[in-house]
């Protein structure tokens with residue numbers, strides 16, 4: 001590889017610094033590592049954690065092998081005995097010892113001193129690398145405007161009042177660990193303030209080396225993890241070089257291990273299993289007891305500084321450090337060095353060391369740290385003394401992790417995959433695998449098989465409520481669907497924007513769902529009033545009271561409701577999601593209770609019953625003043641929350657025999673043929689009105705990055721032409737599409753094709769844009785001839801939903817071209833609350849509150865706040 005004719009400086013010669021130097025050695029003519037400690041083979045003040053047990057995860061071992069070929073063999077030759085992570089380690093996690101079948105994950109147990117020594121020796125063999133010891137960096141050198149780093153100022157620690165030297169370099173990498181002064185140095189250059197995420201954990205490690213007895217044992221390492229809140233103490237020990245054991249005991253707040261000899265052994269006895277105690281009680285100590293306090297975990301957000309100087313990078317603990325109990329720090333530092341290597345490959349000249357280059361490295365690293373930080377802090381929050389909001393997501397992650405461990409006991413093949421994730425050998429896709437989700441679902445189902453369906457449909461005045469259905473509260477289909485979504489949410493945290501081979505996680509998934517004002521009743525009542533729908537209030541209330549507990553999140557007494565607002569005429573729609581089985585069975589029950597019986601019910605249910613029970617299903621009711629309510633149910637047509645969308649061929653294959661013939665299937669097939677090259681199937685269903693009018697609905701979806709999808713000659717263009725849309729209208733649709741697409745967050749376009757039973761052609765097509773700014777809609781209203789009253793409706797939507805972005809904007813196209821219908825959608829997670837207010841028609845005032853001495857006026861304004 002051609003080296004750049006320049007130099008790099010690394011601050012700190014520990015794991016992060018040495019890894020960075022190795023990478024830089026391939027790219028720069030000169031690399032200088034500056035370390036303030038004297039580097040011999042023993043304890044040093046700059047890395048006091050090195051006195052404690054250190055396990056390098058397998059990905060770290062792989063990187064060692066990649067960057068220092070032959071090093072693992074050298075280590076073996078020098079007495080490091082490789083060890084299989086499961087066969088050789090007895091590991092108590094949550095309530096159980098983990099399975100011991102060989103995993104093939106081979107680690108190299110040794111002291112941290114031994115590991116550093118090996119790395120230093122290999123690095124010193126590079127002619128272009130120099131390691132300066134006893135030299136501390138004390139400032140950054142930069143251009144006068146501070147925008148480019150030119151080097152560092154050091155002072156020698158070899159003598160009192162040691163020499164101060166300015167050392168120039170093209171790139172400076174800070175790997176000076178958790179005590180880094182980088183924030184201060186940047187502040188001196190005018191950057192900042194630096195944001196930090198910090199979680200106090202108050203952990204203490206106490207460690208000691210013991211002579212390893214020759215007695216045969218069936219393990220070579222022991223790991224007893226804490227189980228908070230009952231057991232906040234833990235311990236770990238492993239064989240290390242020179243026939244020794246390193247033993248580390250640790251405890252969180254109020255449970256710090258004592259450092260005296262007998263206290264150390266007694267603490268080991270107090271762990272939830274006595275194995276470490278049994279091992280060391282008669283063993284001979286060969287070192288002092290060493291103590292290390294870990295007050296917190298911390299992420300210094302260098303990546304968030306709006307302007308970061310060119311040529312400065314940071315890695316390892318200086319950037320972010322975690323709870324050491326998880327043993328990730330060294331591997332993370334090495335992975336960041338690996339990322340640095342990838343970034344360096346982008347540099348073809350020294351001029352390319354720009355702020356943008358530096359910022360890209362920081363942004364990419366931060367994306368990766370975000371997932372890790374989330375999981376590690378969620379785990380820390382199992383300890384009651386650790387502050388931090390236990391959000392639903394945190395609890396979900398804690399639950400998921402615990403269940404996943406339990407699953408590992410039942411399924412060795414899952415355990416093997418899990419270990420790859422734990423050792424960072426595999427990405428988070430593991431969390432998304434449907435088989436894992438299904439197994440978790442089955443476990444959860446077995447545990448929570450609670451009978452009795454939550455929904456008690458509202459009965460007409462005087463009638464006794466009857467149970468809505470005999471469905472269990474936790475049908476396997478719902479649990480499986482829920483699990484797949486949990487996986488997707490977690491994956492989105494770990495690997496934002498990268499889920500699904502065919503699509504991305506979209507706006508819908510990434511918006512945090514938070515609960516607005518709990519009084520759903522007030523919100524709906526106000527919406528009904530604004531849409532002139534108070535006459536339908538009773539029916540709306542019955543609909544909601546039936547469906548709220550049915551939908552997927554009923555166990556937490558939260559309901560995800562999607563509202564749709566017409567902007568050209570009054571109307572309000574409610575959409576709720578659950579698994580298809582629950583939707584279809586409940587729909588049958590609901591229509592029975594409502595006395596609705598027509599062909600639409602039978603056929604809608606029949607269509608949805610052809611889907612997998614755990615596919616995503618939806619139920620929808622649309623109310624218009626004085627018109628019959630329109631109901632629809634639909635099932636996700638091979639949309640898998642984890643794998644995204646699959647093609648039509650797959651979807652068609654899955655339609656059962658009885659649906660492959662007949663006008664409905666024929667129409668579906670012809671639409672699929674016309675559009676399948678450009679769109680993926682999403683939902684299939686049937687809408688019908690109370691009066692029996694039937695319409696089939698087919699939702700398709702595509703994702704684009706570069707240009708809007710609706711272009712002359714495209715499949716959709718030809719489809720609309722086939723419907724009879726005249727050419728000037730096609731051009732208008734194209735322009736409208738471009739406007740809305742450009743101002744949409746996800747570049748995801750859905751189309752919904754509606755076809756009535758009796759007509760061979762589609763009756764209309766809705767073009768649906770996801771995460772769209774309402775300002776684009778406001779711009780579209782005069783430009784594309786929508787009624788001017790629509791502006792007022794959009795303003796009301798913004799105010800009611802407290803948002804400047806709609807989840808969906810749907811534009812309707814008929815054979816004549818753009819029709820005046822425009823719909824905005826928004827969703828929110830509501831508490832189930834008293835819905836009786838819905839029927840009161842706005843007559844009942846809100847409960848007045850007293851603020852101090854003055855009674856606050858009863859407010860009629862909705863106090864919901866939706867994203």
Ligand SMILES: Cc1cc2nc3c(=O)[nH]c(=O)nc-3n(C[C@H](O)[C@H](O)[C@H](O)COP(=O)(O)OP(=O)(O)OC[C@H]3O[C@@H](n4cnc5c(N)ncnc54)[C@H](O)[C@@H]3O)c2cc1C
Nearest residue numbers: 012014016036046049054055137176177316317324329330
């Ligand atoms: C008790 C404990 C147990 C742990 N166990 C594990 C484990 O099992 N597995 C694992 O992967 N991780 C573990 N870790 C985490 C791991 O130790 C760190 O993540 C890792 O050391 C980070 O490496 P680093 O190079 O970024 O920083 P450090 O190792 O902290 O090194 C920083 C270096 O910079 C030098 N330095 C600092 N300031 C200056 C300056 N101004 N000028 C020059 N030099 C300077 C220091 O002397 C030091 O050598 C543990 C941590 C603790 C506290």
